[in-house]
Amino acid sequence: MIKLIPRAENSRAMIILSPIFALVLTALSAFVIFLFILEDVKVSNVFFTLFIEPLTDTYYFSELLAKSAPLIIIGIGLSIGFRAGVWNIGAEGQYVIGGIAGGAVGLYFYNVEGFWLLPLMAIAGILGGMLYAGIAAFLRVKYQVNEILVTLMLTYVAVLFLSAMVHGPLRNPSGFNFPESRMFHDSALLPVIWEGTRLYISFIFAILFSALAWFGIKKHMFGMQIKITGSAPRAAKFAGFDDKKTVWYSLLISGGLAGLAGLFEAAGPAGQLTPGLPQFYGFTAIIVAFLARLHPIGIIFSALLIALSYVGGENVQIDYNLPSSIIQIFQGMLLFYFLACDILIKYKVVPNKTKN
Amino acid sequence: MNYQLEVSNITKSYGDLKANDNVSLNIKDSSIHALLGENGAGKSTLVKIIYGSLMPDSGQMRWGGNSYSPKNPFEARENGIAMVFQHFSLFESLTVEENIILGLDGVGLNQNFTDEILKYSKQYGLDVNPQQVVGDLSVGARQRVEIIRCLLQNPKLLIMDEPTSVLTPQEVSDLFVTLKKLAADGCSILYISHKLEEVREICSEATILRGGELVQSCVPQEHSQKELAEMMIGKKLTELARNKINFGSEIFSINNLSEKSDDLYGVDLENINLTIRQGSIVGIAGVAGNGQDELMELLIGEKSSGDGVLNFNGQDVGLLGSHERRQLSMYFIPEERLGHGAVPDMSLEENMLLSRPDSSGMTSSGVIDWSNVASFSEKVIDDFNVQTPSSKMLAKSLSGGNLQKFMVGRELIRNPELLIVSQPTWGVDAGSANHIHQALISLADNGSAILIISQDLDEILSLCEQIHVLSEGKLSEAVDMENNGLEKISQLMVGSESHD
16 A cells, blocks of 8 residues: 655654644544534534633633643653653652652641742752652662653552541641641742732743753753763763763653642642642653653643643533543544654655555 | 676666666686675675676676576576675574575475585585584684585586675685685686785686776786775775884783673673883784674773773773763774764764863863864864765764764864774775775874774784784784784684684
């Protein structure tokens, strides 16, 4: 039928066109799925609610920005490791541990006012995430244990640990035995940057981290170290890069950023520690990073796209009574088509004319 | 004059590329005929056409006077054409006899060929034991198995593709005896090579190809090695000669270096000692897989060699990484280009940064000065005549010779006090090889020390004034070249292991 022929050099046109192809294919597939599951509703209405409405309404738009912040922060960290060939799949766990560590600091200083408290909580959140990802780094460097398995399994441990904390030591003493912590007091809550919405200062940090990562990857030897290690490990040794350090850096940076994102969630939209802290941001950020082809600025845009699917997805759940898994289906299809279309950058499709 | 094979005006194109353009070649009865040319000159295409695995676009062939156009190698073999490929096709776990039988058309494994194998073995000095497992054989012995397999088909023409590239000098001279006997008995030989001294020694005629076209057919003995090389590459070669040999003080030494290999199939290095003086070129000869990779890894600093074994300018460098060693003016060129000395999927500019002493100014506290990196890349490309549209090209898009020139240039513009290089011209075209050798010589003329690890004995002999041999992880003393030096090197290369 058809065959793929390697291109002599990467197609610049396809670098731009392949994401567009992926979006179109995702939309077409979504259309077909909606045709099957919707009764008495026009597919076009659902499409409007899903993709357009969140962009037209200021509240929805602020929600979109707010949801993108943790995705950007975690995605940036993951993209660095992915470039180096270090596969941290458990950002969700580091996010939870970061939330617990930072949140615990906030609760320890309950009702103590001071500008220093939030930075202290942020540092605790970062350290928590780093420590948790550091377990995987230690095991990989010391015993060649695969970091994919370690980080993934530790995610479940983290979620259960959060449950134990909010059922036990961190439970609100006057909370009628509900498994949640006290509400954080003012000094322990993130400042809002858009009055009347849930858009917190974390969004500004997300943009800052993207810029910083762009500098580190494009302008600094650190980026070369990461890229060369991921692309040609022996050449990295030849250049004098320590492969063990690369593993440590990759996991500590991605773990620290995931931990910070967890603290931002706890001290922002949640305002307390609850078993509902994990929102799958840690897993979704993997999609975000790959949709952006690991590019630090691209991650902002892919995070906004995925955030759109969250906000729009919630709306169609409410308006049309659709199942919540519609969001995951959408995100899964997007990544699938995106990776599939990317092959067009390196290969061209021609009709197969060989006999037999 | 009778011709066994006449090839007339063969043309074969791949798209726009003419791999063979109107090429003719006549092989006389009972003669050894050389086919000379650089990589990409069209030798393989021509041979594939003769052997039936490619069909020409136009042109004719005659075999023993009759029209000949084989549609597949099977047909070529039926006509009496046999070929020994550069890369052997033997099953390591089977015996010599089983391998030989498997290579014959229309023969079952139940037949017994021991006597016939021994007959050819004796007749042509091809020493093999039919019952030995091929996995235990040396490269030279494997080649003998391939030749016997061909002889069982009673060929009138035997094609040999780069037969000596992996052999020790002793094995080479044994092979020549065999080939001369074969030719005398009526089997013509088409000898593909780029080693001109060998061609002058055993071939009675040579056909030279360049860029898919026929340069000329000549009698190799009527031309000097340099003239043949110049016909092959189409331009003048610089004569290799040290201008001033001015040895200074000792700059680098390896002292009692022993190292167990991490790899199950690696070679353990045993008690290696070596000293290098300023201004000298020292060579380490030896067949690949005798510890060269393991030694290079320790010399570059990719693996720590521990205290007290590596001394550079009075400083113990055994614990330093490769970047720290470069800061002291030790530079390295590894054997593997793609994936070791260069990152295939990165541009030449990015690859420039693999070797980046602080003094180069390409980085300052880790921040990359890309404009500086670009100008250094341009300088390397200009100074070393690297053929590439720009310094933004991916390393993998360059030909072997051009990438090698870039890698050599990248280290040489730092004007190293010590350069350690493995296989500087492996798989590199003759023009680039000449350029690289010239650059190494002028570096040493200016007082730098160079250590060359190479399988190419000609290269070592033409460049080095101090030669050691690495065999089974042990390094010999410097070989005294005055009395039968070549013979001693040959014995040392084979080592204690006997291949009988």
